[in-house]
Amino acid sequence: MSTLRHPSRLLAIDGVAVSIVFLVMLGYFSVASPAFLTGDNIYNTFVESISTVLLAAGLTFVLISGGIDLSIGSTIGLSAAATLFVAMTGASTLMAVLAGLVTGLVIGTINGAFVAGAGVSDFIVTLATLSIGAGLLKVFTGRTQLTGTDNASFLALAEGRILGIPTGVFIAAVVLVVLEVILVKTPFGRAVYATGVNANAAFLAGVSVRRIRFSVFVISGVVAGIGGVLLASHLNSVQPGLGGGYELTAIAGCVVGGVSLAGGRGSIWRAALGAFFLSVLSRGLQLIGVDPLWFSIVTGAAIVAAVAFDRGAQRWLQSSPRPARALKTAADASTAQNAH
Amino acid sequence: MPTSSTHSSAGLRIQSILSKPGSGIVVMLVLFVIVMAVVSPAFVTFGNWQNIANQGVFVLLLALGMTVVLIARGIDLSVGSVMGLSAGVSAYLITQGLIFPLALLAGIACGIFCGLLNALMITKLGLPDFVATLAMLGVARGVLFLWTAGTPFTRYMTPAYSLVGGQTQIAGFVSIPIIISIAACIALSLLLRRSVLGRYLYAVGGNPDAARLSGIPVNRIKTYAYLISGGCAGLAGVILAGRATNVAPTMGTGYEILAITAAIIGGAALTGGQGRMIGAVLGALTITLITNAMNIAGISSEWQQLVTGVILLIAVLLDRLTTYFKHRQRSTEIAAAVSVDPTAKPVQHVMS
Amino acid sequence: METDPAEKASLVSSRRRFLGTGALVGTVGLLSACTTPPGGATSNGGGGASGGGAEGSDDYTAAIKKLVAGRELQVGFTPPVLSEYYTQMENAAFTRMAQLEDLYGVKWKWEKSSPTGNFNAVEQQISTVQSWTSREFDIVFICTGANFATMQGVYKKAMDSGTKIFQFNQPVELYPIDDVNTVSNIGYDNRWQSGYVAGKFIADTLKGQGKIIQIMGPAGSDWTKARLVGFNQAMSENPGLEVVGSADGGYLRDKGLSAAQDLLTRNADVNAIYGENEDMALGASQAVDAAGLKQWDGNQGVVIIGADGLLSGMDAIRNGKLTASVDVNSVDNAIKMIDTAFQSIVLKNYVPKVSNITTHLVTKDNVDAYASYINGVMSPAKKY
Numbered sequence A: 001m002s003t004l005r006h007p008s009r010l011l012a013i014d015g016v017a018v019s020i021v022f023l024v025m026l027g028y029f030s031v032a033s034p035a036f037l038t039g040d041n042i043y044n045t046f047v048e049s050i051s052t053v054l055l056a057a058g059l060t061f062v063l064i065s066g067g068i069d070l071s072i073g074s075t076i077g078l079s080a081a082a083t084l085f086v087a088m089t090g091a092s093t094l095m096a097v098l099a100g101l102v103t104g105l106v107i108g109t110i111n112g113a114f115v116a117g118a119g120v121s122d123f124i125v126t127l128a129t130l131s132i133g134a135g136l137l138k139v140f141t142g143r144t145q146l147t148g149t150d151n152a153s154f155l156a157l158a159e160g161r162i163l164g165i166p167t168g169v170f171i172a173a174v175v176l177v178v179l180e181v182i183l184v185k186t187p188f189g190r191a192v193y194a195t196g197v198n199a200n201a202a203f204l205a206g207v208s209v210r211r212i213r214f215s216v217f218v219i220s221g222v223v224a225g226i227g228g229v230l231l232a233s234h235l236n237s238v239q240p241g242l243g244g245g246y247e248l249t250a251i252a253g254c255v256v257g258g259v260s261l262a263g264g265r266g267s268i269w270r271a272a273l274g275a276f277f278l279s280v281l282s283r284g285l286q287l288i289g290v291d292p293l294w295f296s297i298v299t300g301a302a303i304v305a306a307v308a309f310d311r312g313a314q315r316w317l318q319s320s321p322r323p324a325r326a327l328k329t330a331a332d333a334s335t336a337q338n339a340h
Numbered sequence B: 001m002p003t004s005s006t007h008s009s010a011g012l013r014i015q016s017i018l019s020k021p022g023s024g025i026v027v028m029l030v031l032f033v034i035v036m037a038v039v040s041p042a043f044v045t046f047g048n049w050q051n052i053a054n055q056g057v058f059v060l061l062l063a064l065g066m067t068v069v070l071i072a073r074g075i076d077l078s079v080g081s082v083m084g085l086s087a088g089v090s091a092y093l094i095t096q097g098l099i100f101p102l103a104l105l106a107g108i109a110c111g112i113f114c115g116l117l118n119a120l121m122i123t124k125l126g127l128p129d130f131v132a133t134l135a136m137l138g139v140a141r142g143v144l145f146l147w148t149a150g151t152p153f154t155r156y157m158t159p160a161y162s163l164v165g166g167q168t169q170i171a172g173f174v175s176i177p178i179i180i181s182i183a184a185c186i187a188l189s190l191l192l193r194r195s196v197l198g199r200y201l202y203a204v205g206g207n208p209d210a211a212r213l214s215g216i217p218v219n220r221i222k223t224y225a226y227l228i229s230g231g232c233a234g235l236a237g238v239i240l241a242g243r244a245t246n247v248a249p250t251m252g253t254g255y256e257i258l259a260i261t262a263a264i265i266g267g268a269a270l271t272g273g274q275g276r277m278i279g280a281v282l283g284a285l286t287i288t289l290i291t292n293a294m295n296i297a298g299i300s301s302e303w304q305q306l307v308t309g310v311i312l313l314i315a316v317l318l319d320r321l322t323t324y325f326k327h328r329q330r331s332t333e334i335a336a337a338v339s340v341d342p343t344a345k346p347v348q349h350v351m352s
Numbered sequence C: 001m002e003t004d005p006a007e008k009a010s011l012v013s014s015r016r017r018f019l020g021t022g023a024l025v026g027t028v029g030l031l032s033a034c035t036t037p038p039g040g041a042t043s044n045g046g047g048g049a050s051g052g053g054a055e056g057s058d059d060y061t062a063a064i065k066k067l068v069a070g071r072e073l074q075v076g077f078t079p080p081v082l083s084e085y086y087t088q089m090e091n092a093a094f095t096r097m098a099q100l101e102d103l104y105g106v107k108w109k110w111e112k113s114s115p116t117g118n119f120n121a122v123e124q125q126i127s128t129v130q131s132w133t134s135r136e137f138d139i140v141f142i143c144t145g146a147n148f149a150t151m152q153g154v155y156k157k158a159m160d161s162g163t164k165i166f167q168f169n170q171p172v173e174l175y176p177i178d179d180v181n182t183v184s185n186i187g188y189d190n191r192w193q194s195g196y197v198a199g200k201f202i203a204d205t206l207k208g209q210g211k212i213i214q215i216m217g218p219a220g221s222d223w224t225k226a227r228l229v230g231f232n233q234a235m236s237e238n239p240g241l242e243v244v245g246s247a248d249g250g251y252l253r254d255k256g257l258s259a260a261q262d263l264l265t266r267n268a269d270v271n272a273i274y275g276e277n278e279d280m281a282l283g284a285s286q287a288v289d290a291a292g293l294k295q296w297d298g299n300q301g302v303v304i305i306g307a308d309g310l311l312s313g314m315d316a317i318r319n320g321k322l323t324a325s326v327d328v329n330s331v332d333n334a335i336k337m338i339d340t341a342f343q344s345i346v347l348k349n350y351v352p353k354v355s356n357i358t359t360h361l362v363t364k365d366n367v368d369a370y371a372s373y374i375n376g377v378m379s380p381a382k383k384y
Helices: A007-012 A016-032 A039-064 A072-088 A093-117 A122-143 A152-159 A167-185 A187-197 A199-204 A209-235 A246-256 A268-287 A292-319 A323-339 B010-018 B023-039 B046-071 B079-095 B100-123 B129-148 B159-164 B176-194 B196-206 B208-213 B218-244 B255-265 B277-297 B301-340 C005-025 C058-068 C084-104 C121-134 C148-160 C191-205 C222-237 C253-266 C278-290 C311-318 C330-346 C367-375
Strands: C072-078 C107-112 C139-142 C164-168 C184-187 C210-216 C241-248 C272-275 C303-308 C324-327 C354-356 C360-363
Touching (some): A016 A292, A039 A167, A039 A187, A039 A209, A039 A246, A072 A093, A072 A246, A093 B301, A122 B255, A122 B301, A152 A167, A167 A187, A167 A209, A187 A199, A209 C148, A246 A268, A268 C121, B023 B277, B023 B301, B046 B176, B046 B218, B046 B255, B046 B277, B079 B100, B079 B218, B079 B255, B100 B218, B159 B176, B159 B218, B176 B196, B176 B218, B196 B208, B255 B301, C058 C084, C072 C121, C084 C311, C084 C330, C121 C139, C121 C148, C139 C330, C184 C330, C191 C222, C191 C241, C210 C222, C210 C253, C210 C278, C222 C241, C241 C253, C311 C360
Parallel strands (some): C072 C107, C072 C139, C139 C164, C164 C184, C210 C241, C272 C303, C303 C324
16 A cells, blocks of 8 residues: 555565666667667567577576576577477477477476486586587587478467467467466465575475475476477577577576576566566667677666666665565565465 | 594595595596596696696686685676786787786786676675676676777787796796696685685675674675685786787687686585685686597587586586585594594584 | 888878879779789779779769769678677778769768677677668678578568668578578688688698698587588598697687697697687697797798688788688678679669689788788778
């Protein structure tokens, strides 16, 4: 209630500040470049950002549980290769899609087994699988030219239209909603939060921390697999370095959206927003014709500004009178309670 | 380490050795070297180990700083770019006629300054470490691109710089970069183990809230960590400029991941409070050895990435044995302590 | 870049001389094949227009000027990375654009964008092309490491909406030319004009006998693939040559140095090193020095050859740090690129789908000629 009487307190709600920065940015680009709001650009922006948005969403599970998954960059590339390879053999679209999903599932399972089963550092394990995946992709594409298929139903996966919306965007949106529901509405989701907040406490409260740690890597892998399928359908070609560096963009997107690398904090829609934010930023800067030499500096500064505003707003509200803090503490308490 | 065993049984002694952090990596490295010696005798020549040492110092220096930051529960993604920028600073200043030692100092100062900016963004603006240093990664790289306009800095090499860059060996067997790395390693090791700052770094990383409550100036400690990391990156940069003999705008790209990997192989963790300098050395050695060995064994570059990943997995799995033995060691010790001296205090797990 | 004052003065005067000639003779540069020896870089290019005796006359200039009618072209230039090679190209392009503007009144608006290496390198170029298409650019010059098939889709959309794509320095020889959705591709054949040249030079210098190590670019890149085809062809023609080691030097000098050190450890008796670009070859050169080996002195030592044609590489050749290099001609690449676009977009002429320029094998004997050829364009009359 109090948030309605004091509009500034809206900022205390996680994600609102970043959303505001995002809208301001959209406004600025729309004014600064007439090409920004054209249908073509909007279409391209959405379609091209699907991969990193999906990766960020899958990664969010891992991050909230207190882990990290670097392998997603090569997982998406390898899944795309597997999908396209099967599609090019003339197999059905369903088989092609399954090939991509299974690839993601396998890599996610390997990660999960090493991290949760053997208890090895997730950073190193997923860095190793990142390297193995990228290496496999290189060797694979070096032997087979993945130059595309004519299978129309396969190509329609990403490039078709539903109600005027590109199918790929539609599918990605559905995946995001499902993930958000799993994270927020299920006991499993709450256990993921609990594990990230305090794994020991979660364990004592009866959460099977190992199972959770295993599952989040599987989810991350499968979502990367979905991303790979859509990417293969969109590009209809796969190259040796496909997906390289996506992991950093996805992590950056998550962090911009307020997902904490220390675990326990974040949500799917904010991670997706963060990744989309970076995508729009990069496009917008190009449309307004920023000198490429300035590009990485401006990008860096913009990320800092956005996140600083977000954190600044929260800190300012927390240091000034109660309601915001009370609201947050209550939220934390309910999360903790749900976890038990 | 508190767990020095008093038992004479050989089995227990081996267990005790294997329970030391990083010993799994040592075992892995020894096995690796034996295999490579069989594959190619050239691998175990003195000349090759000289090469490995000279190639590895850059990852090592970055990993030393990274370990300090990781101990304090931070992460520094900017080290690769900062290394490139520092290299650019000293190279450029030499071409502008600044005397050599000052140019080197300016390069190192540039690294420290970048570290300071990282720290300010994190402590004053409240940015997550990842975001602040990611932004710095972009900014430092961008500045180098703007400054060089895409064309590498060249023509700054002098005989003195060849010496600093490790191209000329001293007394035929050791180079300045190796001496500097050893010195940095010892200095930081002493800092971590013997100084108040060192204890505070572990405390801040182990549990920031507890550290804050017990009166440790958390922000200041974190700032020191980033200054050290920036300084290490600056130092690595000025040496790299001497080795590469030109400063391309892309210099140092991707080194941040190598540095983090080396630190984590060496026992540091993203969750803070853990890590040692000797671990960073082992980590950097592992990474450098893998590439060197693959080149010497004649593994085609197409396969190298894949093989790197597999070796990394094997390495971390072997290192898991350490923890396995550590648990056994501790339980044997507790049992022994209890049976010999009923008044003995339980063995505590001390930060290492 | 350092140029001594005397050299600079002579460059300036040679440019003035050219502009003077330009005014007199008109369109030497635009229309005829190169008749001037290297050094008069600005007079090269050969747009390959109508030909015949009329070119260069005042009438012709005036007529073309009328056709151009002061048209302004919005141009985007996107190389895969910012490097010395592409800086040389850009300056050569500016030199040529300034001449065309001077002669025919065509106006240029130039924008450059290239991935700066942090993340999303390839995607950044795709979205660059899309952005420029949205902004209705007339011309996009592109060279990219992105997948061939991926780019064809991007190109097609751009071309359909009126933004004309020209590729430069792109190994199109690896693909069926009918699949390439560009107006034209300006470059050289990486197989026979680069890789083969390097292999042949090593064979000739070593009289067909010896051990070779290769320092290659990142595995899987089209340039590496194409150049290797040519290099391997030269190897198979000379069975006395043996490639004893190969490593990835990532196109960077320090990585090239480390890779060469590793390979030299096992093969200390190597006779030649092929660096796929000059930076890696220069790294290899340092490794040879550090290993206490002698570099090629005309009779013996290790032969080191790179490829690029950078001013810094030419310095190294002059100083005996590099035996030779395949200069893939940044200058002609750029001039031909501008001329082709001018012919195609402004004059609506029919340009070849592939235009290959001349590449040079640079050694100590001819390095001055090709270095001054590049220096001739490094201070263009106008920057865009």
